[in-house]
Amino acid sequence: xxxxxxxxxxxxxxxxxxxxxxxxxxxxxxxxxxxxxxxxxxxxxxxxxxxxxxxxxxxxxxxxxxxxxxxxxxxxxxxxxxxxxxxxxxxxxxxxxxxxxxxxxxxxxxxxxxxxxxxxxxxxxxxxxxxxxxxxxxxxxxxxxxxxxxxxxxxxxxxxxxxxxxxxxxxxxxxxxxxxxxxxxxxxxxxxxxxxxxxxxxxxxxxxxxxxxxxxxxxxxxxxxxxxxxxxxxxxxxxxxxxxxxxxxxxxxxxxxxxxxxxxxxxxxxxxxxxxxxxxxxxxxxxxxxxxxxxxxxxxxxxxxxxxxxxxxxxxxxxxxxxxxxxxxxxxxxxxxxxxxxxxxxxxxxxxxxxxxxxxxxxxxxxxxxxxxxxxxxxxxxxxxxxxxxxxxxxxxxxxxxxxxxxxxxxxxxxxxxxxxxxxxxxxxxxxxxxxxxxxxxxxxxxxxxxxxxxxxxxxxxxxxxxxxxxxxxxxxxxxxxxxxx
Ligand code: HEM
Numbered sequence: 452x453x454x455x456x457x458x459x460x461x462x463x464x465x466x467x468x469x470x471x472x473x474x475x476x477x478x479x480x481x482x483x484x485x486x487x488x489x490x491x492x493x494x495x496x497x498x499x500x501x502x503x504x505x506x507x508x509x510x511x512x513x514x515x516x517x518x519x520x521x522x523x524x525x526x527x528x529x530x531x532x533x534x535x536x537x538x539x540x541x542x543x544x545x546x547x548x549x550x551x552x553x554x555x556x557x558x559x560x561x562x563x564x565x566x567x568x569x570x571x572x573x574x575x576x577x578x579x580x581x582x583x584x585x586x587x588x589x590x591x592x593x594x595x596x597x598x599x600x601x602x603x604x605x606x607x608x609x610x611x612x613x614x615x616x617x618x619x620x621x622x623x624x625x626x627x628x629x630x631x632x633x634x635x636x637x638x639x640x641x642x643x644x645x646x647x648x649x650x651x652x653x654x655x656x657x658x659x660x661x662x663x664x665x666x667x668x669x670x671x672x673x674x675x676x677x678x679x680x681x682x683x684x685x686x687x688x689x690x691x692x693x694x695x696x697x698x699x700x701x702x703x704x705x706x707x708x709x710x711x712x713x714x715x716x717x718x719x720x721x722x723x724x725x726x727x728x729x730x731x732x733x734x735x736x737x738x739x740x741x742x743x744x745x746x747x748x749x750x751x752x753x754x755x756x757x758x759x760x761x762x763x764x765x766x767x768x769x770x771x772x773x774x775x776x777x778x779x780x781x782x783x784x785x786x787x788x789x790x791x792x793x794x795x796x797x798x799x800x801x802x803x804x805x806x807x808x809x810x811x812x813x814x815x816x817x818x819x820x821x822x823x824x825x826x827x828x829x830x831x832x833x834x835x836x837x838x839x840x841x842x843x844x845x846x847x848x849x850x851x852x853x854x855x856x857x858x859x860x861x862x863x864x865x866x867x868x869x870x871x872x873x874x875x876x877x878x879x880x881x882x883x884x885x886x887x888x889x890x891x892x893x894x895x896x897x898x899x900x901x902x903x904x905x906x907x908x909x910x911x912x913x914x915x916x917x918x919x920x921x922x923x924x925x926x927x928x929x930x931x932x933x934x935x936x937x
Contacts, residue, residue, distance in 0.1 A: 546876030617905030632743030754797035807831035
């Protein structure tokens with residue numbers, strides 16, 4: 452008897468199809484035997500809900516605490532919490548697995564850059580063009596580090612100019628981060644947002660807007676985003692960023708830069724290949740500005756706020772830091788072990804980059820930490836969990852304990868699990884610059900000043916997740932600077 456196609460039959464067929472897919476994903480798919488909530492095995496909607504509401508990191512961390520080091524977080528996605536998995540995903544063959552299309556979100560001027568390049572061989576070719584400008588050797592050269600030292604001097608001057616008045620270090624540190632990275636890219640034409648009102652306005656356009664929902668909307672619904680773009684004319688993740696666009700383009704057309712800068716290097720690359728679209732280098736520099744501003748600034752903001760809390764543990768850390776700094780005034784920042792430990796513990800516990808870095812298992816499949824996965828599976832680790840999960844490596848993981856980094860015992864394991872800058876060939880290219888900025892600033896503040904949370908500080912410092920990075924929720928942090936008798 453022929454089937455009579457009524458609305459009821461359509462609903463039944465649809466229901467049958469959905470039920471079949473759900474049962475397949477739950478019991479028969481290659482990932483079916485992995486631990487995780489059944490709902491995550493059936494549909495991605497749960498993970499999407501947490502992504503759009505900014506709770507992906509805590510959701511995944513909670514799943515690891517419940518199910519263990521391997522968790523299926525969506526039908527086709529697995530999260531890991533071990534250093535073996537981290538090594539395989541991010542460092543096998545040098546750069547680990549290719550990135551997912553999620554990273555295409557980070558193009559600028561409609562053009563790819565190193566960070567948004569998905570495929571690892573293409574990425575390696577781009578990186579080779581200018582990686583030397585971010586090497587430790589280069590960053591520590593006097594004519595390069597002096598640019599950062601000037602931004603540190605400007606910070607200390609601004610933060611301490613009105614003794615006894617509270618200072619919003621969230622704002623000032625974002626100026627510091629912007630001036631530092633633009634100095635590294637374009638010196639002497641870097642920005643001076645700590646002292647110049649126009650540049651300060653530019654910092655506000657970059658650092659304050661929220662891009663989380665837009666980014667996920669664009670990732671999951673590219674066609675709807677395309678329509679939205681056409682209707683509203685908005686085609687950027689961060690909304691109105693005209694000032695920074697204009698500044699970066701101006702640097703390319705007429706900016707005079709020193710030979711040690713990143714732009715100088717990119718100009719050599721462009722000159723060697725006249726057919727190379729200029730927007731490749733423009734997009735590259737824009738990406739470094741965005742990668743360099745929130746990360747370093749928020750890391751310092753979380754750290755200085757923690758050190759300023761009215762609790763004995765924080766006061767003790769400030770005292771020990773001050774003691775080391777005044778006892779060794781001539782030491783390089785790399786020769787101050789307690790300073791190093793404080794910065795590292797800040798980056799572990801109060802990291803500004805906490806969320807997963809998604810990668811795709813190559814064709815043919817791979818074993819990740821002894822778990823066999825088919826090609827195309829999305830895999831990742833997140834710093835927030837790697838920095839807390841293994842309590843033998845990080846005992847009392849939620850405590851701020853710089854001393855843990857000074858113990859010889861377990862140093863290898865701690866360093867292997869330290870994931871704030873990612874790992875392998877696709878880890879942070881700016882890490883030496885960021886560490887120099889952080890160490891110089893913390894050294895110059897705590898060798899001469901004590902900091903306290905200001906009495907009028909009511910803003911929340913809760914970590915608020917953005918697309919990859921995490922910032923203080925209320926984007927405000929009022930601190931008092933008190934001069935110490937040195
Ligand atoms: C505390 C500060 C910083 C942290 C925690 C941080 C963290 C990271 C992480 C985790 C990645 C890899 C992400 C992934 O694998 O998906 C990354 C990549 C990157 N970072 Fe940073 N970063 C910081 C500062 C900086 C600075 C100052 C710059 C300045 C240029 C910078 C530029 C970049 C770039 C260009 C990439 C892409 C590297 C590539 O694709 O090979 N970062 N960063």
